[in-house]
Amino acid sequence: MTRTRTGVWFVGARGNVAATAISGARGIARGTTDDTGMVTAREPCTRLDLPPVDGFVFSGHDIAERPLLHAATDLADSGIVDRATLEAVADDLREIDERIETGTARNCGSAVSLADGDTLDSDHGVSGVVEQIRADYAAFAEEHDVDRLVVVNLASSEPPMRDPERYDTLDAFEAALEADDADLPASSLYAYAALVDGHPYVNFTPSTGSELGGLRELADRENVPHVGRDAKTGETLLKTALGPMFAGRNLNVMSWDGFNILGNGDGKVLDDDDNKAGKLQSKGGVLSEVLGSDAHNRVRIDYTPSLGDWKTAWDHVHFEGFMNTKMTLQFTWQGADSALAAPLVLDLVRLVSYADEHGEGGTQTHLASFFKEPMDVDEHDLSRQFAMLESYVEAHRDDAAAESTDPVRTDGGGDEAAGTGAGTNANSDADTVREAER
Amino acid sequence: MTRTRTGVWFVGARGNVAATAISGARGIARGTTDDTGMVTAREPCTRLDLPPVDGFVFSGHDIAERPLLHAATDLADSGIVDRATLEAVADDLREIDERIETGTARNCGSAVSLADGDTLDSDHGVSGVVEQIRADYAAFAEEHDVDRLVVVNLASSEPPMRDPERYDTLDAFEAALEADDADLPASSLYAYAALVDGHPYVNFTPSTGSELGGLRELADRENVPHVGRDAKTGETLLKTALGPMFAGRNLNVMSWDGFNILGNGDGKVLDDDDNKAGKLQSKGGVLSEVLGSDAHNRVRIDYTPSLGDWKTAWDHVHFEGFMNTKMTLQFTWQGADSALAAPLVLDLVRLVSYADEHGEGGTQTHLASFFKEPMDVDEHDLSRQFAMLESYVEAHRDDAAAESTDPVRTDGGGDEAAGTGAGTNANSDADTVREAER
Amino acid sequence: MTRTRTGVWFVGARGNVAATAISGARGIARGTTDDTGMVTAREPCTRLDLPPVDGFVFSGHDIAERPLLHAATDLADSGIVDRATLEAVADDLREIDERIETGTARNCGSAVSLADGDTLDSDHGVSGVVEQIRADYAAFAEEHDVDRLVVVNLASSEPPMRDPERYDTLDAFEAALEADDADLPASSLYAYAALVDGHPYVNFTPSTGSELGGLRELADRENVPHVGRDAKTGETLLKTALGPMFAGRNLNVMSWDGFNILGNGDGKVLDDDDNKAGKLQSKGGVLSEVLGSDAHNRVRIDYTPSLGDWKTAWDHVHFEGFMNTKMTLQFTWQGADSALAAPLVLDLVRLVSYADEHGEGGTQTHLASFFKEPMDVDEHDLSRQFAMLESYVEAHRDDAAAESTDPVRTDGGGDEAAGTGAGTNANSDADTVREAER
């Protein structure tokens, strides 16, 4: 396999998920950590010839100024980024941090607007913002000579959009752009700027992104892959694993209450009622789909600073069985949000790049298992969503280089971008890690 | 659809599961309760023309003398059998109780042998026991003029059998019978007696039952359907729903500890180490299959009298994700064991009867979702097991009377067996219940 | 001991707590249940000569019309009132129900005002309402010839009052009454009406009640005992048991999040944000007192209909120990609210009556262990609050008839009020119950 250089552009590049994804990818490249938690590192995806993680070149937009290395250091203090990796990738993080461009925060809600840094919005109109974003994407792609640029939205949840059907056609969307329409949210501006120039787009958040009819039309016209939205990493993941059990056994779920507490920046933004609304909408919908009924269904997200990135969820499921006997299932999930999300980000970049390489534009429905609200997919049963990915792999495996040996690393070693030579002798360590992989 | 009369023979006919299944079936017939918790009462099974529950005629073996009505009354006190049903079916229970025959407790372990009642073993050798069981089956089938007799093992867990490969052929099994082999367990004697005369057999427990090679050979030769073993109703059910989530996301489960406490007769028998061994063996194996790895895996079952039939399980799952971050999932399951098991008993009788009617003998692999150790099936992912049932239905639905309206009740009303007229005016209530069914 | 007849007047006499307290008291009188859960039925209170529960004569105010027997029947369906007691006390409940008078709902919040029944407010001004309440108390006391009348507030939580210091003197309070002051809440009107005529008053709820300076002045002037507020029965009870453990061990509680779900009428009223505010204020304050620090402290109460009276609370305590190691305690409490509250109601009536009999007017600080916000007491450590009750008993036990045999029943048997003879032969059953008591 020839070495591929994949450009990865994170909107929200200095946030916890981005910091974890970058640290982990560089740690894999430098041989200090492995690929546990990456769906593409195990069967069936290992049968596809996916672009290697160590060939990823990172950059992105952000409106915060806290350096990437600070974020990673805080994550290390929380036990998420391991110490050995932090040391090994510190220079990489500093270098990547310098590339990060100032972004937009249009309609991101008051919680986000209070962020510390500058934004593009102060001296650009809507269409000016889009032009700048396109220019940022293009400059990076050219400077780093990447084969492909994948844009991933990792920014804080926006408040839900009103009347999205206004933008149901590309013409309507572009007219709004021209008219400096104040309602267009940042996430859709980033998505437009990506799709219009043929860059694949992943919406990892509950924000609008490429969901608008006009942007879907654009993706189809340009034959660019895009997918979303709202990655499922914790409580909702469990719901889509457990819900089918209740449904399949004809147990009547009377109520499902879920309480989430967390203490990271995401938690702080979600403490704002408007921003939370977007998140809750996407979390709540899953259950009625999975259960096929309208159980009492509550989801709360609250901010508890001491927890940091450790999202803790308690769910209480009250259901009745035979002769209406009432029973209960409770669970507590203690997960490090960023550690759960980051490997999926890397998976999606790999899978969307693969689709792009194979000329498969439009919505990527086989990636439904990654999302709370998978675009164009009604199936919410996690195992069946996994089966959709398996079918996709089954249909493509003829293409795959059967002799592919390592799912995530090439033989080329640890260098990320041109100009850093720190990783040249990483191979010996890498072998150790490789052997330790399950 | 013509009214079918299905004979249902419970080994362990006075236990909690049997008492709940019978009360519920008769309650459905008499219109006091509904079919919540029955897999066959929902899609996709409703597309099959399965025998109606109100046409079931019950009897069985037991070695305990506590009347069925006492068991049902105790269950009502625990909130499992509802009061209205208890009243409506009290006469049915009394009548059925009189039909129950004395059984065998060979190799059932010391805990079971201390039961209060007589057994066949005092004045019969092994082959004599089998002859008596066959005669009991036959007499009941004839007296009640049933279209078919399904034998279901609901008796307490036996200690695990040593060297089951001794009985790998039918010849070996029958030679052992002739030789009064003291090692043959009761569950296999009941299974043999059923299969040899063409009665379908369901092993709802972890005991040996029809698992032996010789009995499989017999089922194939006689083309009789049989299936087992160890119905999954609680903690293990959850494992097969949650395990695939960890595996599919490439999360490394380091340990999975499960602690079960319960207070019913089953719990008392399992307090005996030998009997528990059989249960634990079957509970433990599932996890390594589902996870495809050898996580530290502990299951404990303890007897806590105050809980009665309410099995409470706490499971602690310790797993690592990206960059080896260690995370935790805990759940607590508070389920009424009999209320979870009983509807599955009725489902299995319906589905095995259907197979028998369609000439489909041998192991019923499409019923894997019902069992902890499904015979001849390696798939433990619950959703995929459900998909196996769906495929079976899909393949058979042409046969089904598309116009079938009610999944579990015919128009014939509430009578169970000839001779009881108590249910003749149950129809009006039944309509109400029917409408209330989801 | 001479038989005492204690009049017990419940504000909110048709609610769940009242229905449970009355059913239980009458069940004890009729010998169908025992005194488990009553603090006064165990050491040290058994050393005091408290008025017996079977001498309680019940009545009260309510604005709901659902009969007491309906409430009790629903509670029996939820497993709270036992069937035998329900049958035994049905006639008592019907009789008591007829005595219940129409009450006021002034400033009880919109949730309560939407209740089904009439109120005094439609045709009375504020002082007219008070006159009517006094007349209701007096008429009952006279008709039933009680030795003493204790008024207990069991009504739904009111929204918190603004500027309570307006009513810091009795003069100010009475002037407001005269002026038909629209801000006076129902709970304080009931309290005034009680205290002014010398009836002891217990505020079991977080509403204002006798907390106002003017009413404290009145209680002192009239030397009437009163006590409150907000009985602690679940999550807060646990906080006052567990909090001192953290404090005593110098463990630094960083956050304590508590989530309560419940489905009874109380839950419905608390679903209204205004009414909830009163409750949360009282629940939240305890923790900082117990811990002596300002940990992040969240309490939520949400309405989940399927749970009925079963309040379920999950608490997550995040704390740090030596070398700032972060640790976690979680608990889940599944309690039947009414079953926890009702025996305390009976305890408080007994203890307040005793104080009144001994001429001990004013705030009853030795009863702090019963309340979330004990009036005039800063101690929140549950064990130390219990010790306050012990000291009180120790100081009074000389008074006690040492030969007192049964803590809650006299020899007079089961009759509640004049006119019902149903209980005359209850003694034989009662003996059985007495022996069964622990």
Add this chain to the structure above:
Amino acid sequence: MTRTRTGVWFVGARGNVAATAISGARGIARGTTDDTGMVTAREPCTRLDLPPVDGFVFSGHDIAERPLLHAATDLADSGIVDRATLEAVADDLREIDERIETGTARNCGSAVSLADGDTLDSDHGVSGVVEQIRADYAAFAEEHDVDRLVVVNLASSEPPMRDPERYDTLDAFEAALEADDADLPASSLYAYAALVDGHPYVNFTPSTGSELGGLRELADRENVPHVGRDAKTGETLLKTALGPMFAGRNLNVMSWDGFNILGNGDGKVLDDDDNKAGKLQSKGGVLSEVLGSDAHNRVRIDYTPSLGDWKTAWDHVHFEGFMNTKMTLQFTWQGADSALAAPLVLDLVRLVSYADEHGEGGTQTHLASFFKEPMDVDEHDLSRQFAMLESYVEAHRDDAAAESTDPVRTDGGGDEAAGTGAGTNANSDADTVREAER
């Protein structure tokens, strides 16, 4: 206050608790960590003039050879010892490690005997072992010129002793020593060696230690303080906080099941049934004392390697309230065992030294709150045990230097033993830490 040098001798000096206590004490001395978790660092104990932690000089016995620094490094990897402290105290740990002497493992059970290192037992008889231990104590005390030597047993739990009444007198004990009695357990040999030479003794474990009548007699004769046994740090601590709540409210606990999983060396030793017996005996007894009843009471401890030092306990409490309504409390405790135990070790050394200084020999009953089985104390209610400590302080505070400012540090700075100068400039940091203390 004059600087005091307190010698601290740990039996089990290379185990996790010892490593944490030493690291923490030296971290406090060097100003990298604070005294969170130390009971003596808060009211009321701050009113006593206790010996400062930074004046502790450590040594001890062990039969394991893994260096102290390795243990501390592993604990740092588990998030227990913080990185800054680990670095700051590494030299201290190396120096202390060199002083640790080889110990005895007599009657410590097969699990312990399989440890890697040498023991005294290979070339000494019982009395020879005692002579050697005394010599070790004396040599250390002399070499380091300590004002006092406190011996603390932190070694793995021994199997319970048979017939301890054999050693009810000092004569009997000493005769057994002379006779090389093979049944004397190591913990009692260490205790004898301490007490006979006037060194205060603390038994932090469930092993026999100074519990024997003969050793109590010795402590009284020599007027040496001693105390034990089995420090309560997790599940049992919670039981003594929660149990009184159930008792005080007259709630009938029907069953209390506790399941502990842990993965450290202690867990490994306890996986051995004999050693576990000692532990379970001491954990189980508390509950019936606190509840004053014989509830069904189960405690299990299981070894789950992935958890390391993080002991996780799930407790399920099933209780009944008014009208026999059955309710449930569950809790999950996730505690770092060593981080919970270590500060108590330091507290006990301080408090026992104080008693010794004040000539208060014999059993120290005011320290009951520290232990699962407090010697000579029946009170198990945690709050009341705390009150016993408060009374002691109240009775002694006149002695205390009221102007004492820092509870755990003197002005003398960070040096532990003569010969290490690494801490000389620790004061500036220390001030920072001091200010950060709550």
